[in-house]
Amino acid sequence: MEKLVEMGILFDFYGKLLSEKQYRVIDLYYINNFSLAEIGEEINISRQGVYDILKRAENRLVQYEDKLGLVKKFKDTNEKVKIILNLTNDIMMLMEKKKLSEINSKLQYIQKISQEIIEEG
Amino acid sequence: MEKLVEMGILFDFYGKLLSEKQYRVIDLYYINNFSLAEIGEEINISRQGVYDILKRAENRLVQYEDKLGLVKKFKDTNEKVKIILNLTNDIMMLMEKKKLSEINSKLQYIQKISQEIIEEG
Known part of the structure; x- marks a missing residue:
């Protein structure tokens, strides 16, 4: 950097x-x-x-x-939250396009990442 | 505590x-x-x-x-991620019940919280 x-x-x-x-x-x-x-x-x-x-x-x-290593710890969390944000944007687009079948796996991924952050913190 | x-x-x-x-x-x-x-x-x-x-x-x-204040900083982030996890669980339940109209506002809330975390970090 x-x-x-x-x-x-x-x-x-x-x-x-x-x-x-x-x-x-x-x-x-x-x-x-x-x-x-x-x-x-x-x-x-x-x-x-x-x-x-x-x-x-x-x-x-x-x-x-x-x-x-607290800066690294924060950056790692931030990277995960960026993935959550991207997934959320994807889901909103899928909702618009009525592609509901693809949404569930993305929601599960958000669950998984959120739980990881909570358990580490 | x-x-x-x-x-x-x-x-x-x-x-x-x-x-x-x-x-x-x-x-x-x-x-x-x-x-x-x-x-x-x-x-x-x-x-x-x-x-x-x-x-x-x-x-x-x-x-x-x-x-x-880095413990506090982490805890604040963690509280926000817990909200994201709860919202995600809500959305999964709404998907199951086919209550699609209530999903979008929850997705927007996840977006908002994620952006807050990313900007603070």
């Missing part, structure tokens, strides 16, 4: 475990798209200092995910 | 952020149902020492959830 998006998600999940300074740097860089130089001016440290904080903060976020 | 269940869930989510000793005590107490005295024998510290570790570990788990 694109690093910008990935860091945004990790920050969304684990950001509150960072130090105040790390949180601020990640927020300015990844959410508000400041440059390293701009962040340096904002919080009164050198560009290199900002870079070091940023790298340490990024590493911490990646380590939290390596340990806990 | 029952404390035993709640701690089990918090431990499942955030346990890997505890120290090795805290992890072991919580695991023995909440997952393997050891008494404080039994844990004390197992890891060679006093019953009171075990109690102190347990309380500190419990507090840490609760604090992680206060900060990150």
Whole structure:
């Protein structure tokens, strides 16, 4: 995945475990798209200092995910819900076309996926 | 919620952020149902020492959830998936009874809930 998006998600999940300074740097860089130089001016440290904080903060976020895997857990659930949504759209189309015989297996599949999510959660 | 269940869930989510000793005590107490005295024998510290570790570990788990709220996030999603499952069961019953006119609104509701989950995730 694109690093910008990935860091945004990790920050969304684990950001509150960072130090105040790390949180601020990640927020300015990844959410508000400041440059390293701009962040340096904002919080009164050198560009290199900002870079070091940023790298340490990024590493911490990646380590939290390596340990806990909660972003992955969420993404897995989300993929399953996307399948449910697609199946539901299919069923609506089949209803319109009066192809009722094909609907039941799709409903059973939604049941199965829903139960999987509920049991894992 | 029952404390035993709640701690089990918090431990499942955030346990890997505890120290090795805290992890072991919580695991023995909440997952393997050891008494404080039994844990004390197992890891060679006093019953009171075990109690102190347990309380500190419990507090840490609760604090992680206060900060990150990821258990709540999961539970919210799970509640929504339960609604989807119930709606799917309803639709299957309506199909059997040939009450087709009532199906579409339930399908639309599944669509709506699925989209909500996907957008939040």
